[in-house]
Each structure stands twice: as C-alpha cells, then as structure tokens.
Amino acid sequence: MRPRPPVRGRGIFSGTGLIITGLAATLAALVFPVWSYADRSGTGVDVLNAQTVSTRYGPLSALDREFVTKVRLAGLWELPAGQQALQKGTTQAVRTAGQHLVEGHTFLDERVRDVASQLGLALPNEPSDQQKQWLATLSSAQGTEYDRQFANILRLAHGRVFSVVAQVRATTRNSLVRALADDANTTVLDHIKVLEATGYVDWDALAQDMAAGSTPPITNTPGPPGPTTDPSPAVPVTPPASPTYSLPPPASSPPPNEN
Numbered sequence: 001m002r003p004r005p006p007v008r009g010r011g012i013f014s015g016t017g018l019i020i021t022g023l024a025a026t027l028a029a030l031v032f033p034v035w036s037y038a039d040r041s042g043t044g045v046d047v048l049n050a051q052t053v054s055t056r057y058g059p060l061s062a063l064d065r066e067f068v069t070k071v072r073l074a075g076l077w078e079l080p081a082g083q084q085a086l087q088k089g090t091t092q093a094v095r096t097a098g099q100h101l102v103e104g105h106t107f108l109d110e111r112v113r114d115v116a117s118q119l120g121l122a123l124p125n126e127p128s129d130q131q132k133q134w135l136a137t138l139s140s141a142q143g144t145e146y147d148r149q150f151a152n153i154l155r156l157a158h159g160r161v162f163s164v165v166a167q168v169r170a171t172t173r174n175s176l177v178r179a180l181a182d183d184a185n186t187t188v189l190d191h192i193k194v195l196e197a198t199g200y201v202d203w204d205a206l207a208q209d210m211a212a213g214s215t216p217p218i219t220n221t222p223g224p225p226g227p228t229t230d231p232s233p234a235v236p237v238t239p240p241a242s243p244t245y246s247l248p249p250p251a252s253s254p255p256p257n258e259n
Contacts, residue, residue: 053224053225055119055174055225057118057119057174057175057176057177058172058173058174058175059173059174060119060174060177060224060225061171061172061173061174063167063168063171063172064168064172064174064177065121065224067164067165067168067172067177067180067181068112068115068116068119068121068123068177068180069121069123069124070161070164071108071111071112071180071184072109072112072113072116072123072124072231073124073127073128073131074105074108074157074161075105075106075108075109075112076124076125076126076127076131077127077131077132077134077135078101078105078154078157078191079101079102079105079106079109080135081098081101081134081135081138081150081154082097082098082099082100082101082102082105083098083102084098084138084139085097085098085101085150086098086099086102088141088142088146088150089146089147089150090143090144090146090147091147091198093194093197093198093199094147094150094151094198094200096194096197097150097151097154097191097194097195097197097198098150100190100191100194101154101191104187104190104191105187107183107187108183108184108187109233110233111180111183112180113231113233115176115177115179115180116231118176119174119176119225120225121225122231123231124231125231125232134153134157137149137153138150138153147198147200148200148202150198150200151195151198151199151200151201152200152201152202152205152206154191154195155192155195155196155201155206156206156209156210158188158191158192158195159192159206159210160210161184161188162185162188162189162192165181165184165185165188166185168181169181169182169185
C-alpha cells in the first residue's frame with residue numbers, strides 16, 4: 001500500500017490557532033490591569049472617600065481639615081511677626097508689610113476659629129517647630145538684616161501656602177472651607193505683594209527654596225469632627241492707631257532714552 005499524502009490544511013489551521021491564542025493572551029494581559037485597578041483599594045479616589053466625612057456643609061476631606069489647621073498655624077506666628085515688624089522695621093515698606101500681616105491674620109484667625117467651631121474641628125494653640133524657629137531668627141536680627149530676614153522668611157512661607165490654598169479651593173466640596181479658601185487667597189496674595197514691595201526679596205534664593213521642597217506636612221493628620229473647645233485668639237493684638245497703609249505704587253518703567 002502507498003502511504004497517504006499529508007493533509008496540508010491541518011498545519012495551516014494549527015498555526016492559525018496558535019496566533020489566535022497568542023492574541024487572546026495579549027489582550028487579556030492588557031485588559032486585566034485596567035479591570036483590577038478600578039476595583040483595588042488604595043487608589044486616589046479610594047483614599048479620598050475613606051478620609052472624608054459628611055457634614056451639613058458638604059463632604060469634609062482630610063485635605064480640607066489640614067487646610068483649616070494651616071490657616072490657624074499661619075496666624076499663630078505671622079501675627080506676632082507683623083507686630084514685631086511694626087517696631088523693628090527700618091523702612092516704611094517693611095512696617096507697611098507688618099501692618100498688613102497684623103490686619104490680615106487678625107481677620108483670618110477670627111474666620112478660621114468660626115469655621116472650625118461649626119465643623120467641630122480642634123485647632124492648635126501654638127506654632128509649629130519650624131514657625132518657632134522663624135520667629136527666633138527674626139527676634140535675633142537687627143537693623144537692615146532684620147528687614148531682609150523678615151521679607152524673605154515671610155515671602156517664602158506665603159509662597160508655599162499659596163499653592164495649598166489654590167488646591168483646596170479647586171477641589172473642596174465643603175462650602176465653609178471654600179469660603180475660607182477665598183478669604184485666605186485674598187489675604188495671602190496681598191501679603192505676597194507687600195513683602196515683595198519691600199525690595200528685600202532674594203528671588204534666586206526664593207526659587208531654590210521653593211524647588212527644594214514644599215511645606216512640611218503636619219505630623220498628625222487632623223481627625224474628623226468631634227467635641228472641641230473654643231481655641232483662644234492667636235495673639236491679643238491691638239493694631240496701632242495709625243490708618244491702614246495702602247500698597248506701595250507699582251514701579252514705573254524707566255523713561256525711554258532720548259537721542
């Protein structure tokens with residue numbers, strides 16, 4: 001008997017099956033991570049939901065609570081820094097900046113204590129270690145060196161918090177926190193302008209400091225609302241009787257060269 005000739009179609013179909021199997025495996029490998037990521041714990045949305053509590057003013061996230069705490073902390077050291085600048089500043093521009101700090105943070109401290117009371121959030125009653133170091137540096141400086149340290153330390157601190165205010169304002173779902181962010185944004189921007197108007201800001205050093213890192217995080221993330229005691233005012237500041245200083249006029253462009 002003659003041997004049967006080979007069936008050519010079988011090899012073709014076998015190769016096609018391998019190709020289809022390979023494509024299916026590749027598709028599964030691509031789809032599975034997407035499917036599993038949507039349901040896994042630890043994603044940004046999952047963390048947000050886990051750390052958010054409900055209030056009558058809307059959801060209150062961990063970032064919202066940290067922002068309220070930072071507004072309070074700012075007043076605890078910038079109020080005395082502004083009061084000090086009114087006494088130690090050697091130029092009118094530095095004293096003007098100090099006056100703005102006193103008035104701005106007196107207002108913000110009243111606002112943040114009211115917001116915290118309505119949300120049931122506990123607030124600190126003393127500055128952070130970093131803020132205490134800044135105050136110590138200012139207390140030991142004298143003359144022009146004080147003016148320079150005051151302008152640069154306060155400008156750095158305000159620049160760091162400015163981005164936090166913007167983030168909170170853009171993302172918060174809580175109406176009280178949103179209103180507080182509006183007030184903080186206006187106040188911080190005003191302080192940035194008057195500090196820059198002193199003429200002492202070292203722009204190169206500021207850029208390097210801002211790039212080196214952000215504001216140190218709070219050691220313990222503020223907890224959800226609960227029974228709290230009414231915090232005392234940041235500092236019993238009595239602003240001077242002199243009228244509020246206006247912002248210095250913007251620097252004018254140099255006159256064109258006359259040929």
